Amino acid sequence: RVPPLFERSPETGEIRSLNLDNIDLFLAQRGSRIKITGWEGEPLPEFSLQTLDGRLFSHESLKGSNALLYFWFTGCPPCKKIAPILAELSAAYRPRGFKFVGINADDVLELETSNASRQAYLSKEGIDFVNLNLNREVREKFGSINVYPTLFFVRKDGTIYRHYVNFQSRERLVETIETMSAMN
Numbered sequence: 001r002v003p004p005l006f007e008r009s010p011e012t013g014e015i016r017s018l019n020l021d022n023i024d025l026f027l028a029q030r031g032s033r034i035k036i037t038g039w040e041g042e043p044l045p046e047f048s049l050q051t052l053d054g055r056l057f058s059h060e061s062l063k064g065s066n067a068l069l070y071f072w073f074t075g076c077p078p079c080k081k082i083a084p085i086l087a088e089l090s091a092a093y094r095p096r097g098f099k100f101v102g103i104n105a106d107d108v109l110e111l112e113t114s115n116a117s118r119q120a121y122l123s124k125e126g127i128d129f130v131n132l133n134l135n136r137e138v139r140e141k142f143g144s145i146n147v148y149p150t151l152f153f154v155r156k157d158g159t160i161y162r163h164y165v166n167f168q169s170r171e172r173l174v175e176t177i178e179t180m181s182a183m184n
Contacts, residue, residue: 004019004022005018005019005022005146005147006018006019006147007019008077012077012078012081013076013077013078013080013081014077014078014081014166014167015078015147015166039143039152039160039163040160040161040162040163041159041160042159042160043158043159043160044059044062044152044154044158044159044160045059045138045141045142046058046059046141047059047138047141047142048138049103049132049133049134049135049138050132050133051130051131051132051133052104052115052118052119052122052131052132052133053115053119057101057130057132059158061099062099062101062154062158063156063158064156065097065098065099065156066097066098066099066153066154066155066156066161066177066180066181067098067099067100067101067153067154068086068098068099068100068101068151068152068153068154068173068177069101069103069151069152069154070082070086070100070101070102070103070149070150070151071103071105071134071142071145071148071149071150071151071152072102072103072104072105072148072149073104073105073106073109073111073148074104074106074111074113074117074118074121075111076148076149078148078149078166078167079148079149080125081167082149082167082168083125083127084125084126085170085173086100086102086127086129086173087125087126087127087128088126088170089170089173089174089177090127090128090129093177094129096181098177098180098181099129100129100130101129101130101131101132102122102127102129102130102131102132103131103132103133103134103138104118104131104132104133104134105134105139105145105148106118106133107133107134107135108134108135108136108139115133118131119131147165147166149165149166149167150163150164150165151163151164151165151168151173153176153177153180155180155183161176161180162176
């Protein structure tokens with residue numbers, strides 16, 4: 001699928017080094033469809049996706065709220081590590097109007113999982129915020145995401161405040177949410 005762009009720690013699954021030659025080749029092959037940096041201050045791409053239970057969800061649902069978009073896939077080691085943190089933060093910040101949205105990439109990565117198995121995983125991790133099924137069109141709008149998890153923090157005005165790739169600590173996530181909340 002993708003040339004090896006990085007090396008993960010076998011123990012933790014976290015990225016520990018980048019293969020810059022393969023990254024350059026990957027970008028050259030995909031041209032302008034790839035966007036890895038430069039998201040901060042950009043408008044949130046317009047999107048519309050189905051929830052795991054088949055309802056439609058669009059970027060319009062985020063207007064007027066600070067939000068976190070969490071791109072993940074089933075079996076992703078750093079996603080498994082960050083999931084309980086996101087569940088905890090969602091419970092803490094949802095009453096303050098902060099929205100959390102998961103966007104699952106299993107289908108575009110051609111992983112053999114079902115909505116039922118994804119939902120079972122989310123329940124096990126305590127994640128009760130809305131989760132969507134990513135499609136190829138929306139994946140491209142977000143720079144053809146290839147590293148998971150990818151996190152987009154979106155301000156009430158619809159601009160991207162922060163963009164993080166790979167596991168992020170609870171402290172970094174709280175700091176970002178608190179800073180966004182103080183800006184309003």
